[in-house]
Amino acid sequence: MVANLHHQNYNPHHWEYWIPRSIHYACRIEKYKANKPMPMPDWAIREMVADWLGAGRAYEDKWADMKNWSWFESHYLKMDFHNDTRQKLSKVLNEIGYQPTAEFKEKTNDFSRMG
Numbered sequence: 001m002v003a004n005l006h007h008q009n010y011n012p013h014h015w016e017y018w019i020p021r022s023i024h025y026a027c028r029i030e031k032y033k034a035n036k037p038m039p040m041p042d043w044a045i046r047e048m049v050a051d052w053l054g055a056g057r058a059y060e061d062k063w064a065d066m067k068n069w070s071w072f073e074s075h076y077l078k079m080d081f082h083n084d085t086r087q088k089l090s091k092v093l094n095e096i097g098y099q100p101t102a103e104f105k106e107k108t109n110d111f112s113r114m115g
Contacts, residue, residue: 013047015040015079039084049092066097073104086110 008016018038040048056064056071064071081089090110100111 012040012044013051015048015081015085018044018082018085019080037080037082037085039082040088042088045085045088045092049089049096067099068101069098072098073101076104076110077107 008014009021011017015037018040019035020038021035052072053064056062093111105111
């Protein structure tokens with residue numbers, strides 16, 4: 001568990017990395033507050049999506065179904081992203097052919113224009 005938290009908090013392709021955990025860190029970047037997400041750069045968003053896909057392939061022995069990506073849809077609402085990151089993530093997922101289920105679209109407006 002500790003190793004997993006360390007990996008998430010020290011690798012920029014994890015969304016957790018972009019949430020300042022200390023008020024001391026957040027104060028150095030005035031417009032960001034502790035425990036509020038900062039925007040992720042494009043390369044980190046793409047690497048994060050690749051990591052999700054690769055982990056799914058490793059754990060489930062198959063690639064994710066872009067029309068029914070159950071892992072993503074069950075975890076997404078628990079993730080805390082900056083609004084800019086949410087918009088960019090939506091575009092990246094659209095590029096790889098992700099089509100949110102109707103049930104998932106009802107839970108979030110982030111992907112309402114997709115599929």
